[in-house]
Amino acid sequence: MSWLLLVAPKTNQKPCAGSCQLGYSERNYTQTIGRKGAESSMKLAKRVQQVTPSLTLAIDSKAKALKAEGVDICSFSAGEPDFATPAHIAAAAKQAIDDGKTRYGPAAGEPKLREAIAQKLQRDNGLCYGAENVIVTNGGKHSLFNLMQAIIDPGDEVIIPAPYWVSYPEMVKLAGGTPVIIQTDEKSRFKITPEQLQQAITPNTRLFIINSPSNPTGMVYTPDELAALADVVVRNDILVVSDEIYEKLIYDGAKHVSIGALGPEIYERTLVSSGFAKAYSMTGWRVGWLAGPVEVIRATSKIQGHSTSNVCTFAQWGAIAALESPQDCVETMRQAFAERRQAMFDAINAIPGLSCAKPDGAFYVFPSIQKTGMTSLEFCDALLESQKVAVIPGIAFGADDCIRLSYATDMDTIKKGMERLSAFVRSRSGSN
Numbered sequence: 498m499s500w501l502l503l504v505a506p507k508t509n510q511k512p513c514a515g516s517c518q519l520g521y522s523e524r525n526y527t528q529t530i531g532r533k534g535a536e537s538s539m540k541l542a543k544r545v546q547q548v549t550p551s552l553t554l555a556i557d558s559k560a561k562a563l564k565a566e567g568v569d570i571c572s573f574s575a576g577e578p579d580f581a582t583p584a585h586i587a588a589a590a591k592q593a594i595d596d597g598k599t600r601y602g603p604a605a606g607e608p609k610l611r612e613a614i615a616q617k618l619q620r621d622n623g624l625c626y627g628a629e630n631v632i633v634t635n636g637g638k639h640s641l642f643n644l645m646q647a648i649i650d651p652g653d654e655v656i657i658p659a660p661y662w663v664s665y666p667e668m669v670k671l672a673g674g675t676p677v678i679i680q681t682d683e684k685s686r687f688k689i690t691p692e693q694l695q696q697a698i699t700p701n702t703r704l705f706i707i708n709s710p711s712n713p714t715g716m717v718y719t720p721d722e723l724a725a726l727a728d729v730v731v732r733n734d735i736l737v738v739s740d741e742i743y744e745k746l747i748y749d750g751a752k753h754v755s756i757g758a759l760g761p762e763i764y765e766r767t768l769v770s771s772g773f774a775k776a777y778s779m780t781g782w783r784v785g786w787l788a789g790p791v792e793v794i795r796a797t798s799k800i801q802g803h804s805t806s807n808v809c810t811f812a813q814w815g816a817i818a819a820l821e822s823p824q825d826c827v828e829t830m831r832q833a834f835a836e837r838r839q840a841m842f843d844a845i846n847a848i849p850g851l852s853c854a855k856p857d858g859a860f861y862v863f864p865s866i867q868k869t870g871m872t873s874l875e876f877c878d879a880l881l882e883s884q885k886v887a888v889i890p891g892i893a894f895g896a897d898d899c900i901r902l903s904y905a906t907d908m909d910t911i912k913k914g915m916e917r918l919s920a921f922v923r924s925r926s927g928s929n
């Protein structure tokens with residue numbers, strides 16, 4: 498059996514159609530790559546036993562390991578920009594070390610950074626927050642994890658539109674909650690309607706997660722679509738967390754709007770999660786934030802005080818420089834992503850058997866592989882094996898008829914990888 502099928506879910510069960518409970522809890526991914534068969538009597542907590550490891554991180558590590566071994570691999574698996582962190586941001590962190598900013602700080606973050614984030618949210622997003630509405634976290638991922646820990650009780654339901662970012666359902670489960678998945682497809686441009694949201698709501702619903710621009714589909718909700726969803730949230734008095742980590746990576750005139758800025762009632766029920774990783778190419782720095790009502794921010798601060806404490810102090814000073822300096826570096830990277838997006842989109846749509854909706858944001862395309870007749874795991878496994886191209890199976894995002902490719906890589910790799918992908922699909926359909 499090949500590597501990818503080893504780390505993949507053990508059942509062939511497909512995600513359920515329509516709005517339903519996530520049927521993944523019984524799925525276990527094989528725990529450790531290369532340690533197949535190593536049994537242990539260690540008893541692990543139930544909470545962790547029902548969590549599936551991140552397939553995206555596993556495939557990305559595998560692609561990096563193959564490359565280090567000298568294999569000519571084209572990897573489209575990474576969810577990280579390939580650019581260096583802009584020099585002025587790195588310089589500010591280095592200066593912070595020289596200035597002795599190397600000690601413990603407040604658990605909720607450096608006051609100056611909390612204030613800078615609050616100002617950014619006012620300036621860019623029309624959200625009226627002060628520093629007390631913001632907590633600095635170890636990346637956007639950690640802000641969402643803390644949020645779940647702070648507001649979810651066992652039995653609470655959290656609504657997640659699919660395709661979803663891999664970590665959402667697992668974070669909900671780790672908090673004792675139940676993920677409730679709303680299925681979408683390419684016809685609806687992978688967006689849910691207010692009717693679907695309303696149908697998924699029960700007396701146990703606590704939270705709705707929205708991610709626009711989306712990982713993995715790159716879709717962006719319009720202001721009108723967001724307003725209609727906001728109405729449902731307010732009418733049913735639930736909370737919404739808006740994951741806006743890709744807000745700066747948006748193309749063809751699409752507009753990013755924060756759902757919480759659409760009126761006072763939705764504002765009161767909104768949390769905003771984001772971070773520096775994607776827009777400023779700061780993935781390894783681990784700086785993100787959560788913003789929202791003060792009670793929730795205080796609760797997450799309490800959790801952080803007993804778990805991670807403050808985010809790396811000098812990394813926070815780099816983040817301050819990122820927000821307070823001119824934003825040209827973000828625009829330069831965005832323009833490069835825009836060109837790569839066009840190249841990958843054109844190449845994929847020229848391959849008979851693949852089709853792909855044009856993404857409005859982030860740095861992913863999410864083509865359908867339905868016509869190939871393969872599951873997403875079979876497709877990705879065979880592609881890696883035969884053409885040395887790494888992509889992520891859609892099943893990791895709750896969509897087994899699609900695959901995700903990241904275009905956060907150089908143009909030469911995109912060209913070479915698309916030729917190999919084309920050769921692979923043609924060889925499978927017998928049309929080469």
Ligand SMILES: Cc1ncc(COP(=O)(O)O)c(C=O)c1O
Binds near residue numbers: 637708740
């Ligand atoms: C949709 C989405 N949200 C949040 C994150 C978390 O980013 P980080 O923890 O690196 O800030 C990611 C990273 O891939 C993501 O794709």
